[in-house]
Amino acid sequence: MSAEEERRLARVALTWLAEPGTRAVHHLVERHGPVETLDLLLDGGSPAGWLHTTVAARSAAGDARAVAAEALERADRLGARLVTPDDEEWPAQVASLAALRLPDVSRRVDGETAPPLCFWVRGSWPLGEALDRSVAVVGARAATGYGQHVATELGYGLAERDWTVVSGGAFGIDAAAHRGALTAGGLTVAVLACGLDRPYPMGNAALFDRIAETGLLVSEWPPGAEPLRPRFLIRNRVIAAGTRGTVVVEASARSGATQTARRAIHSNRVAMVVPGPVTSAMSVGAHEFLREHSKARLVTGVAHVLEEVGRIGTDLAPLARGPQRATDALDDEARSLLEALPRRGAMGVDRLSARAGVDLRTALRKLSLLEELSMVVRRDDGYALAPPAKPKRAAAETPAST
Amino acid sequence: MSAEEERRLARVALTWLAEPGTRAVHHLVERHGPVETLDLLLDGGSPAGWLHTTVAARSAAGDARAVAAEALERADRLGARLVTPDDEEWPAQVASLAALRLPDVSRRVDGETAPPLCFWVRGSWPLGEALDRSVAVVGARAATGYGQHVATELGYGLAERDWTVVSGGAFGIDAAAHRGALTAGGLTVAVLACGLDRPYPMGNAALFDRIAETGLLVSEWPPGAEPLRPRFLIRNRVIAAGTRGTVVVEASARSGATQTARRAIHSNRVAMVVPGPVTSAMSVGAHEFLREHSKARLVTGVAHVLEEVGRIGTDLAPLARGPQRATDALDDEARSLLEALPRRGAMGVDRLSARAGVDLRTALRKLSLLEELSMVVRRDDGYALAPPAKPKRAAAETPAST
Numbered sequence: 001m002s003a004e005e006e007r008r009l010a011r012v013a014l015t016w017l018a019e020p021g022t023r024a025v026h027h028l029v030e031r032h033g034p035v036e037t038l039d040l041l042l043d044g045g046s047p048a049g050w051l052h053t054t055v056a057a058r059s060a061a062g063d064a065r066a067v068a069a070e071a072l073e074r075a076d077r078l079g080a081r082l083v084t085p086d087d088e089e090w091p092a093q094v095a096s097l098a099a100l101r102l103p104d105v106s107r108r109v110d111g112e113t114a115p116p117l118c119f120w121v122r123g124s125w126p127l128g129e130a131l132d133r134s135v136a137v138v139g140a141r142a143a144t145g146y147g148q149h150v151a152t153e154l155g156y157g158l159a160e161r162d163w164t165v166v167s168g169g170a171f172g173i174d175a176a177a178h179r180g181a182l183t184a185g186g187l188t189v190a191v192l193a194c195g196l197d198r199p200y201p202m203g204n205a206a207l208f209d210r211i212a213e214t215g216l217l218v219s220e221w222p223p224g225a226e227p228l229r230p231r232f233l234i235r236n237r238v239i240a241a242g243t244r245g246t247v248v249v250e251a252s253a254r255s256g257a258t259q260t261a262r263r264a265i266h267s268n269r270v271a272m273v274v275p276g277p278v279t280s281a282m283s284v285g286a287h288e289f290l291r292e293h294s295k296a297r298l299v300t301g302v303a304h305v306l307e308e309v310g311r312i313g314t315d316l317a318p319l320a321r322g323p324q325r326a327t328d329a330l331d332d333e334a335r336s337l338l339e340a341l342p343r344r345g346a347m348g349v350d351r352l353s354a355r356a357g358v359d360l361r362t363a364l365r366k367l368s369l370l371e372e373l374s375m376v377v378r379r380d381d382g383y384a385l386a387p388p389a390k391p392k393r394a395a396a397e398t399p400a401s402t
Numbered sequence: 403m404s405a406e407e408e409r410r411l412a413r414v415a416l417t418w419l420a421e422p423g424t425r426a427v428h429h430l431v432e433r434h435g436p437v438e439t440l441d442l443l444l445d446g447g448s449p450a451g452w453l454h455t456t457v458a459a460r461s462a463a464g465d466a467r468a469v470a471a472e473a474l475e476r477a478d479r480l481g482a483r484l485v486t487p488d489d490e491e492w493p494a495q496v497a498s499l500a501a502l503r504l505p506d507v508s509r510r511v512d513g514e515t516a517p518p519l520c521f522w523v524r525g526s527w528p529l530g531e532a533l534d535r536s537v538a539v540v541g542a543r544a545a546t547g548y549g550q551h552v553a554t555e556l557g558y559g560l561a562e563r564d565w566t567v568v569s570g571g572a573f574g575i576d577a578a579a580h581r582g583a584l585t586a587g588g589l590t591v592a593v594l595a596c597g598l599d600r601p602y603p604m605g606n607a608a609l610f611d612r613i614a615e616t617g618l619l620v621s622e623w624p625p626g627a628e629p630l631r632p633r634f635l636i637r638n639r640v641i642a643a644g645t646r647g648t649v650v651v652e653a654s655a656r657s658g659a660t661q662t663a664r665r666a667i668h669s670n671r672v673a674m675v676v677p678g679p680v681t682s683a684m685s686v687g688a689h690e691f692l693r694e695h696s697k698a699r700l701v702t703g704v705a706h707v708l709e710e711v712g713r714i715g716t717d718l719a720p721l722a723r724g725p726q727r728a729t730d731a732l733d734d735e736a737r738s739l740l741e742a743l744p745r746r747g748a749m750g751v752d753r754l755s756a757r758a759g760v761d762l763r764t765a766l767r768k769l770s771l772l773e774e775l776s777m778v779v780r781r782d783d784g785y786a787l788a789p790p791a792k793p794k795r796a797a798a799e800t801p802a803s804t
Binding site: 050358 | 420421452455456458459460462463509510511548551552630631632676677678679680681685686689692693696699700702703706734737738741742752753755756757758759760761762764765
């Protein structure tokens with residue numbers, strides 16, 4: 001076995017002995033390399049006590065290197081490949097996880113956010129290339145029709161503009177985002193929290209196959225690994241750090257989606273949130289996240305998302321604007337005169353100028369201007385608003401909303 | 403006529419000669435008092451050219467003092483009273499308008515944000531007292547069912563907690579907020595942009611009568627004054643500065659409601675915005691305001707509003723939380739073991755400890771703990787999750803949403 005194969009095997013063995021993201025293991029690999037780290041741990045030389053017992057417990061169930069070799073064979077049969085930092089397609093940006101520290105960590109899993117040791121990948125695209133220009137769209141599994149609609153639109157719009165749509169392959173928002181990207185004929189990547197041979201949830205199996213055909217299925221766990229609960233949180237750090245930004249579409253009060261957004265913020269990525277009806281339980285977590293994180297950005301569509309993640313000067317969102325009104329161009333006197341005109345009937349210029357607070361000479365000048373713009377009509381009994389047919393009148397007629 | 407009556411008459415005359423909020427007039431009144439200011443303007447001694455022509459034009463239509471005297475008589479017949487800074491019930495907080503400067507002023511009306519010279523009031527409450535503990539709830543006239551529901555809830559909830567609900571008496575959100583407050587038997591104030599004898603819109607006439615019975619109808623304009631378009635913007639500065647904060651419920655892209663919130667922010671009041679579906683045109687302005695103003699606060703209900711405007715330490719909103727789970731209390735080892743258990747059937751402690759990555763002795767200790775908490779059951783063939791009847795199982799069973 002070549003030295004390189006040794007290193008690859010060791011990385012696989014290490015992710016089996018200790019969950020991905022374990023800082024102690026990452027530090028050892030950084031210092032001694034994967035092979036030496038594996039030997040060290042197997043010889044019981046773990047720095048942390050809990051890591052020692054974990055390694056011992058896992059080892060009791062089998063030989064780490066043998067398990068790793070078998071995993072590589074299974075992956076081969078599955079048409080999946082192992083990607084490590086030694087490979088050209090390794091996504092460099094995940095290295096930023098080495099610096100990720102979440103505030104007020106209560107569970108150990110929130111503290112174990114080290115970079116991945118390796119990825120299992122199914123699909124033809126080079127992983128790094130696929131993630132280079134990517135945005136994550138994540139959210140509730142129990143999504144509403146509203147949330148699924150928005151997620152699909154985002155997935156479609158981003159893919160249409162050659163952005164890779166990354167998500168977790170779950171029911172609800174994740175699936176909608178993946179499908180939107182697929183519909184646009186774009187690139188989408190599902191980052192799973194289990195082995196690629198047993199994608200979770202099974203109900204999305206067909207979706208996963210479609211994704212693998214044109215995009216990528218990715219996981220840090222070897223074939224056969226189960227979607228144990230903590231693994232979703234461990235996986236979320238990769239979705240956050242592997243993309244330029246994370247968009248949360250719907251999230252209940254206690255949601256993993258906001259955990260991904262939290263990891264995005266603390267990895268100096270853009271965390272974006274789509275608001276929803278305050279009457280919807282599926283938006284409670286989204287709104288709370290916006291209230292708690294001043295760095296989080298409210299986005300209402302793909303234009304806003306592109307504004308956040310796009311290169312400066314490009315992909316800018318147009319500011320929301322109401323219909324431009326003909327009266328916008330008028331100066332204060334002209335507008336005052338227009339607004340002083342009665343809804344029905346005409347008014348003499350003397351009364352009109354008094355009512356508008358504009359002197360007579362100015363009033364006459366402005367009124368003839370308004371006449372040319374066919375906003376007012378001159379009659380024997382004075383001036384009147386132009387007939388309803390003209391759209392201008394509506395503008396002059398409607399008082400501002402409060 | 404007493405000196406005081408002279409001053410009151412002068413203030414009324416001044417608001418007829420020049421629209422309320424005119425800075426030049428405010429400065430003169432501050433320096434010379436209302437009576438001298440009136441004489442000065444009538445003698446053509448206006449500082450600004452446009453003010454000169456405005457005064458001249460209005461004077462041409464009648465004698466300012468005579469018009470003012472007639473307005474006072476009309477108000478008397480109407481059961482309305484004039485309130486000036488000389489009166490005890492004057493709301494002191496509107497003085498902050500003297501410092502209000504809006505950025506990038508395009509129309510003159512946006513620059514004329516001086517404090518009011520006087521108020522016309524209908525209703526028995528002292529104006530200052532009514533506005534002391536008040537919140538403004540404003541929004542679109544073309545409100546959706548969602549917006550009206552939220553505005554009614556806010557009006558009701560605030561009134562229920564003895565906060566005065568202030569709005570503009572318009573259709574849609576304004577009316578819903580007023581009605582919510584009335585339903586709670588609370589105090590509500592409608593600030594109008596026209597004379598109290600011809601409230602606009604006419605369709606809310608019945609509502610205005612109900613408000614006047616238990617709350618207040620307020621206007622800067624004398625009886626007979628019409629709801630000219632610019633007056634709504636002029637009025638909005640009073641809603642913003644007269645309250646502790648302004649809540650925008652629904653606002654289209656070009657909305658007067660966000661103009662009120664803008665005036666609130668620049669008057670150092672709290673500007674709050676209720677988000678909505680991004681698919682709704684009636685929320686476009688609300689979301690854009692949140693994106694443009696970092697000081698604006700997203701609120702989802704009365705608890706959040708109270709948190710913003712309430713005295714520090716009181717009226718605090720509870721943080722949105724998901725259901726507390728029994729597993730929250732567990733340490734890492736116990737949780738790992740629980741999560742390593744198969745969905746169905748039992749598992750031997752050796753395999754279990756290996757799968758969970760917990761050494762055997764710890765595993766046995768934690769498992770007996772879990773057994774006491776009736777989260778797991780011991781069987782001849784090992785340990786299993788407690789039967790479905792127990793809610794705990796659902797928690798252990800459901801993987802985190804992505």
